Amino acid sequence: MNKAIQNALESMGDSSSIQKSKSISGGDINDALYIQTKEEEYFVKVNQQVPEHFFRVEAKGLSLIRDTKAIRVPEVYYYDEPRENEQAVLIMEWIKGQKEKDTEEQLGRGVAKMHQAYGEQFGFEEDTFIGSLPQPNQFVSDWTTYYHDYRLVPQFNMAAERGELPLERKTRLKKVMERLPQWLNHDVKPSLLHGDLWGGNWMSGPNGEPVLIDPSVFYGDHAFELAFTEVFGGYSEAFYRAYEEELSLPENYEDIKPLYQLYYLLAHLNLFGEAYAGSVDRILKRYVG
Structure with a gap:
């Protein structure tokens, strides 16, 4: 090596x-x-x-x-x-540093400002990865279409091939995917997203300056990125407060947040198996009981 x-x-x-x-x-x-x-x-x-x-x-x-x-x-x-x-x-x-008292506030403002770098369409010019899983990409004019076709459908197909979709889960997931437009009906601009912003993908640099690492970028709804930060934690109230001072979230954020978290939980279901099945099922039952 x-x-x-x-x-x-x-x-x-x-x-x-x-x-x-x-x-x-x-x-x-x-x-x-x-x-x-x-x-x-x-x-x-x-x-x-x-x-x-x-x-x-x-x-x-x-x-x-x-x-x-x-x-x-x-x-x-x-x-x-x-x-x-x-x-x-x-x-x-090589980045070295340690977190200071205002590091997470800086992080929130920085992520919000990154999200105000807008593209012309949703998606990306080439395929990327979530962990080791491929993420197919293309530029699309409609966010809901992109989320359905280039995020949920590939994970659905992969889970079906890997035996992670018993009939009840498969039926509910199909229904949720079919009904996306009734929930994702807010105005969306194509923000530049990190794409894999769990708590392990940022670190503290010199003087406590936050540093983003391991991106899987594309242009999408900034609420999608924020929803993922809440899946595994690692972000403080200072982060969210500073973020929303720079960029507001849609009024229906709490209603659509689980729909956005569904993608990442499906990816983890495909990566790590049944440990994530319960979380996926809870979201599906919330929307299509």
């Missing part, structure tokens, strides 16, 4: 040898390492079982977020576009 990293470092201009290499816990998909050379410190991801564009779309997402000037992301120095079974490497800036 270090040889692949060394080759990548040399190709980006750091020819000094690796002085320290340390595995970092927390990643489910990639091997994550702290790498120190004579020249610099780096955060490195390595994987051998990913599609060619896996690290490229992550780098592109970080670049789009950086371009908003709303919130900090790590600098990307290098990424591979591997052929089948080739080892892929992504090299980024």
